[in-house]
Amino acid sequence: xxxxxxxxxxxxxxxxxxxxxxxxxxxxxxxxxxxxxxxxxxxxxxxxxxxxxxxxxxxxxxxxxxxxxxxxxxxxxxxxxxxxxxxxxxxxxxxxxxxxxxxxxxxxxxxxxxxxxxxxxxxxxxxxxxxxxxxxxxxxxxxxxxxxxxxxxxxxxxxxxxxxxxxxxxxxxxxxx
Numbered sequence: 001x002x003x004x005x006x007x008x009x010x011x012x013x014x015x016x017x018x019x020x021x022x023x024x025x026x027x028x029x030x031x032x033x034x035x036x037x038x039x040x041x042x043x044x045x046x047x048x049x050x051x052x053x054x055x056x057x058x059x060x061x062x063x064x065x066x067x068x069x070x071x072x073x074x075x076x077x078x079x080x081x082x083x084x085x086x087x088x089x090x091x092x093x094x095x096x097x098x099x100x101x102x103x104x105x106x107x108x109x110x111x112x113x114x115x116x117x118x119x120x121x122x123x124x125x126x127x128x129x130x131x132x133x134x135x136x137x138x139x140x141x142x143x144x145x146x147x148x149x150x151x152x153x154x155x156x157x158x159x160x161x162x163x164x165x166x167x168x169x170x171x172x173x174x175x176x177x
Contacts, residue, residue, distance in 0.1 A: 025123070025125065026123065026124070026125045026126070026127065027101070027103060027104045027106075027123040027125070027127070028126070028127045028129065029103045029104030029105075029126055029127070029128050029129065029139055029141075030104070030129040031130065041080045041136045041137075041138040045080050049080065050165060050167065052155035052164065053156075053160070053163050054081055054082040054084055054085075054087050054130075054155075055081050055082075055089060055128070055155045055165070056079070056080045056081075057078070057080075057165070058077075060168065061077045061143070062077075062168055062171060063168070063171050064171070065170050065171060065172050065173060066172070066173055067172040067173075068118075073144070073145045073146075073148075073170045073172060074117050074118075074142060074143070074144045075142055075143055075170075076140070077141060077143045078140055079103065079128065079138075080136050080137070080138050081128045081130045081136065081139070083131070083134060083135055085158060086128060086129045086157075086158065087127075087128050087130070087155060087156070087157050088125055088126070088154075088156045088157075089101065089103075089125065089165070090126075090155075090156070090162075091124045091125065091153060091154075092152065092153075096124045097146070098145060098147055099145055100121070100122025100123065100124075101122055101124070101126050101141070101142075101143060101153075102122055102123070102141050102143065102144070103123070103128070104126060104141075107120065109121070117142050122144055143167075145170045147170075148169060148170055150167075150168060150169045151166075151167040151168065151169075151170060152164055152165065152166050152167065153167065
């Protein structure tokens with residue numbers, strides 16, 4: 001079945017969102033490959049965040065989502081990880097048809113590098129490998145959601161049980177009138 005192009009917002013600006021059957025499975029975001037944010041995030045990051053184990057996202061990450069022409073919602077959602085072992089952020093299996101993650105080096109459908117959400121299929125899980133020389137590593141990235149049902153992700157450090165990371169219900173941005 002041919003893919004259809006649909007307008008959308010990307011992390012870096014407008015782009016096209018292509019109808020896609022499913023996200024690519026796993027992405028690894030490393031300190032040496034990046035992209036990472038300069039600096040290591042604010043020292044009081046946990047107080048301003050939704051946290052699960054060593055991983056945090058700023059509170060209410062889905063409260064100002066951009067709605068695409070096909071009704072999907074996208075938003076920037078930086079992640080902070082504490083120094084230590086790699087940590088995996090994943091979409092529960094039953095939600096992988098409607099939630100997609102965008103971190104690390106991404107490629108478009110032709111294998112070319114891209115920083116735009118709409119040009120990549122997204123990922124069902126991302127393994128973050130924190131920078132060992134920093135107390136925290138800040139990772140730029142984003143999320144794409146189909147529908148308005150609440151979003152819950154999983155955070156897991158190898159050898160430990162997964163921890164639920166509740167992000168809440170997606171809310172499209174509505175400019176003041």
